[in-house]
Amino acid sequence: MEFLEFKRIARDFSMTIIPGAFYEIKKNTSIISPIIGPEGEFIGRQEKIHPFDYERDYVKPGKEAKIFNTSCKFGVIICYDMVFPNVANLLTKKGAQVLFSPSRIVRRGIIPWQMYVQVRALENRIPILAANVENRKYGGSSVIVDLSENNKVITTKMTKLKGESQKFKEFSLDKYESSRKIRFSDSKTFQ
Template identity: 35%
Template sequence: MLRIALIQPDSRGTREEIIKRVERLIIQASSKGVDLACLPEHWIPVNDFNAYLNFFINLSKKENIAIITGGNYVEDKEGRKVRSYFINEGEVIGKQDKVHLFKGEKEIALPGNELNVFSFKNSKISISICHDLVYPELVRIFVLKGAEIILSPSRIKRIGYEAWKIYALARALENRVHILTVNTFLLPEFPGKSFAVDFDIIEDVVIPKISALAEEKEDVVIVDVEPKKIEKFRNERLSNRRPEIYIDILNNSRKDYII
């Protein structure tokens, strides 16, 4: 079992104020035996999150907690990306860049081109940053690579929140995979209300459900995830695939299929 905290800070105020809130919330999570804390997307307004990376490396080591930094703009040798770092035991063990940039992000950032799976405490974890969860192909590839848990740092407006729940439930059901999504809390537009998708299994029927839900306030939601309980059903679903007839999904144009 893995204990995961969805860290939902109040994103109002100065950067320094927001960082202090996040530090307090992560320390709170650590005191409750949390293995891994995950932040939302764009929870702090920065042009280059790398300036704060050492702070989180030190916090991870001090509090003995792994941290997924959400999704924030970073500058690297290729240009600006929307990136999430995975930090464990005071070291960066990997990163995931946002693959599908949303609207105005395309004007100022470059898309990522890798889909990564991280080994952590006998579990396999992937990070799907916000708009990436919309694309079923991406989550399916994560799962085919072995992912058992998908963390989705997000920045979802109030008007799109109910649709967002449908996306998360659908991706979880399609792939028999746990999805935990951490949303920005920045009133009035971004309501937070982060949540986790778990499963009921009734007569071998897999039924996704929202098992934990943050409130519309600064909050920390702690979720105990047991990915092995759904493993049999995930393997059955994947074994019934027929990839030999899916080749058309690689076609970049729709016009050849419009009648």
């Protein structure tokens, strides 16, 4: 059975698990991120919207940015989707309180990727937890981007997750609501 161990952990600890992003090979190949709910069941999946480079030749792009709701409302941004501002913006406007981003970023792309994660957090006033595969090809360097405010100036605070020493970070999702509401009310439509 698929993801049996993740389902057991989710159920045993009453937690939501996003095990990463995977190729789903059916009639059309997609890249999906399954979401396992706190009772150990699949509650949905997010498809990658923007295939990268060689993926364009055989991966069907997703068409919807979805919101999931367990202990909070969240969205999932898969890898290259982080480059496109409209994905994070739409998820935030749909009510996401936090964004998760499973990725496979090659070593030479780590610095730009971390910049994209910080910018998406800043422009949408939302924390982002971005995990990256770490091996010889992919550069690891997973991060949590939080926000802080000083005299009405919002800045990002990036926590790099390395090794066993950093496994979690606590923060209150409520602290972002006010600045997010102001940010979106200030946004103007123009041509």
